[in-house]
Amino acid sequence: MEMEATSEVEVDELRDALAALESARDRLAHELEVSEGALLEHYVMLEDARQLAATLEAEQKLLVREATHRGLESEIRRKLLTDVTAARAWQRGKPLARAVRVERLLTGG
DSSP: HHHHHHHHHHHHHHHHHHHHHHHHHHHHHHHHHHHHHHHHHOOOHHHHHHHHHHHHHHHHHHHHHHHHHHHHHHHHHHHHHHHHHHSOOGGHHHHHHHHHHHHHHHOOO
């Protein structure tokens, strides 16, 4: 009789342990599902960040190119102005005409 009681206690303990393991498994499965969802969200954010970085890099290149172009135009105008102001009053016709021609080329007009 004592053997049967021990076996029943052991069976009950095993059932409780099995129930606890199943509960832990279910909890871990849920946590895994939540983690996978969060991971997917992070992948989406990472892709968005990469696209934004590529867009910003392209925009930066355009801005650098535009700034360089404007700097060159400014340097050309500075040189033309220096030529005009360095010439004597009666010799300014050629530098002024050149400055007008170059300004038309620079402005497309």
